[in-house]
Amino acid sequence: YYGSTNSVLSGSNGLSTQAFMLSFVELGFKRNQYIPEDGAVLSYFSGAADSTRIAYKNGVAVSWHTRTPYPRYSSAYALYVKTSGAYDYNLGANYNMRPAFILDPETQYDPNTMEILY
Numbered sequence: 001y002y003g004s005t006n007s008v009l010s011g012s013n014g015l016s017t018q019a020f021m022l023s024f025v026e027l028g029f030k031r032n033q034y035i036p037e038d039g040a041v042l043s044y045f046s047g048a049a050d051s052t053r054i055a056y057k058n059g060v061a062v063s064w065h066t067r068t069p070y071p072r073y074s075s076a077y078a079l080y081v082k083t084s085g086a087y088d089y090n091l092g093a094n095y096n097m098r099p100a101f102i103l104d105p106e107t108q109y110d111p112n113t114m115e116i117l118y
Contacts, residue, residue, distance in 0.1 A: 050085030
């Protein structure tokens with residue numbers, strides 16, 4: 001999503017990335033007329049309960065930003081995931097970041113440490 005133009009940069013117009021912030025749509029939330037379609041739901045979050053979206057920092061649930069703006073009021077509003085795993089929007093909120101990355105399906109890793117096994 002780019003500024004207030006309501007355009008989504010993807011495919012050959014997008015950026016190549018190794019890590020990224022998740023979008024509202026990728027998290028499996030249902031859009032409304034104010035929320036841009038900035039991605040496709042990821043299989044992990046397809047039909048997921050809110051509890052699947054909860055992030056923890058030092059064992060405590062924390063709120064975290066998505067990359068999706070909420071331009072109903074202005075381009076300065078952003079959608080975030082609350083400690084319950086539900087979403088909300090805020091102006092200039094200072095929440096945690098939860099970067100994501102996509103692994104090749106053949107990649108083996110330790111699910112406890114997320115260490116990639118060679």
